[in-house]
Each structure stands twice: as structure tokens, then as C-alpha cells.
Amino acid sequence: MTSPTPAGSFTAMDDAMTSDADIVAAARRFTRAWAELMMTLPEYYDCHMTCGEAEAAADLFRAVGDEESAVEIIDVHAAHDQPEDDHYDQLRHSR
Ligand SMILES: [Zn+2]
Numbered sequence: 001m002t003s004p005t006p007a008g009s010f011t012a013m014d015d016a017m018t019s020d021a022d023i024v025a026a027a028r029r030f031t032r033a034w035a036e037l038m039m040t041l042p043e044y045y046d047c048h049m050t051c052g053e054a055e056a057a058a059d060l061f062r063a064v065g066d067e068e069s070a071v072e073i074i075d076v077h078a079a080h081d082q083p084e085d086d087h088y089d090q091l092r093h094s095r
Contacts, residue, residue: 024064027063027064031061031064031066031069035061035066035069038057038061038072038076039069039076041076042079043076051077051081051085051086051087054074054077054078054087055074055086057073058071058073058074074087074090078090
């Protein structure tokens with residue numbers, strides 16, 4: 001029997017998600033569920049990711065084998081980048 005977990009502690013979550021297989025399965029479920037929403041956030045919800053957020057999201061999709069969505073996440077994000085942002089030139093030179 002384990003001792004009670006204090007409120008706000010991550011101990012219970014750490015114990016529940018112990019294997020890499022669990023984490024990979026959760027990442028696959030997340031990316032399948034969020035693939036369409038990731039592409040529509042900027043236009044439908046006026047929700048724009050920072051360059052770092054877009055790269056992190058693309059990395060997750062790429063890690064589960066969805067390269068097409070990873071590229072699209074960056075492209076959709078880059079359309080809203082300003083000249084001083086990381087992806088501004090990337091999108092304009094790729095078309
Ligand atoms: Zn960017």
C-alpha cells in the first residue's frame with residue numbers, strides 16, 4: 001500500500017504511466033485525435049502557435065511517423081510568421 005499523494009503532486013501520474021510503450025501509445029492517440037485540429041487552429045480559432053510550439057508539435061507528429069502532418073503544421077504556422085520569425089522565409093522559399 002502506498003501513502004496518500006499530496007494534492008498537486010505528480011507522483012500518482014508518474015506511477016500510472018511507467019512504460020515507454022504507454023507513452024508511445026498515448027502519443028499516437030493524441031496525434032490522431034489532434035491532427036485535423038492542429039491544421040485548423042490558426043484559421044478557425046485565430047489561435048497561433050509560437051515557433052517553438054509549432055516545432056514541438058511537429059516533432060511529436062514526426063516521432064510517431066506522421067511526417068506529412070509535421071510538415072503541414074509548420075506550413076500552416078509559417079503563414080502567420082512575421083519577417084523576424086524562424087519560419088517566415090522557409091514557407092515563402094518553398095513555394
Ligand atoms: Zn515560426
